[in-house]
Amino acid sequence: MGHITEPAGTEKAKDRQGSRQKGRREPAPLIHQENRNMNKTELIERVAARTALSKARVAEVLDAQRDVLVEALHEEGEAVLPGLGKIKAAPRAARTARNPRTGDPVQIPERIAARFSAGKALVDALNL
Numbered sequence: 001m002g003h004i005t006e007p008a009g010t011e012k013a014k015d016r017q018g019s020r021q022k023g024r025r026e027p028a029p030l031i032h033q034e035n036r037n038m039n040k041t042e043l044i045e046r047v048a049a050r051t052a053l054s055k056a057r058v059a060e061v062l063d064a065q066r067d068v069l070v071e072a073l074h075e076e077g078e079a080v081l082p083g084l085g086k087i088k089a090a091p092r093a094a095r096t097a098r099n100p101r102t103g104d105p106v107q108i109p110e111r112i113a114a115r116f117s118a119g120k121a122l123v124d125a126l127n128l
Helices: 011-020 040-050 054-074 118-124
Strands: 078-081 086-092 095-098 105-108 111-118
Touching: 040 054, 054 078, 054 086
Parallel strands: none
Antiparallel strands: 078 086, 086 111, 095 105
């Protein structure tokens, strides 16, 4: 005869599943459990609510900040965001990949990627 197992929802089945996963770390709890990212409009609204600036002015400041960061990355290769961290321009070499559907080789050109490194203040704020 075959092996008899408990139905999936029973306590024995949960214990059995838990014993298979011993040694695995639980994922770090998130501050906010929402499964979506904040969009630009929401960011503008939140910053405007905490400051005396209008939403239009906050949007201008965010656009100017982006422009300044892009210029710094082009000219210096990195940009510091005080209290948050550092963004570095990291070159990626050209490479050959495979199309997962067909298996055919695909050429991916070289490019420059942005890498963010969280600063101590941000890490400490997240781990209160």
